[in-house]
Amino acid sequence: MNNNIIGTNIANRRHALNISQEKLAEASDLSINYISRIERGASKHISAESLYKISKSLNISMESLMERKNTNHINPGPQQEKLINYLQNFNLEKSETLSKHILDLLMNYHIEL
Template sequence: MNINLGEEISRRRREQKLTQEDLAELSDLSVNFISRLERTKDQNISIQKLDAIARALNTTTPELINSAYRFKKVKSDGPKDNTPIFIQKVVNELRKLPKGQAERVCKSLIVILKEID
């Protein structure tokens, strides 16, 4: 499976209100490298550089990679999703949680929904 780490790095950087220059300084990499990484899909990055970026973003390399997989946009060949927006928001929030925590929340929601019926 192909992932775009640059999208995840950019998302986390913006979430922490960092500029590309800030991230470059914190990771001891060049601004040009950070910029290229965030905007291109063809990425060739060493584990050392990825570790430096992860540390600068206050995370770990495995978590950065896992998040890039988790937030990967999947193209649908079918009709446009008609799921109500509030359900989409719940699903998006669940995707942000660690797997074990998301499973516990889902199980709790199922119990609650069954009690409502």
């Protein structure tokens, strides 16, 4: 796995959430120096445990941090991410039902999608 991809994805997500390396280090119980090295791609090995701690602190999946992103893809904002994560906690049928209700609510208020 290319650590530059992981580091870039971590930095992008951290910036999207508007949090500092210091806050991420504190939330993930890792050092600021280590977070900085990961983001720069200077850390040759990132343990699964460290990646898990970072992903939980950034409220994103480990897989998302490891994948090469399409440059045309727009990352969801923090509130959208919370909604996505909330919906993913349900089985597919319940998640689809809740999604339909949310869309109906938006349509009733004439919010353009």
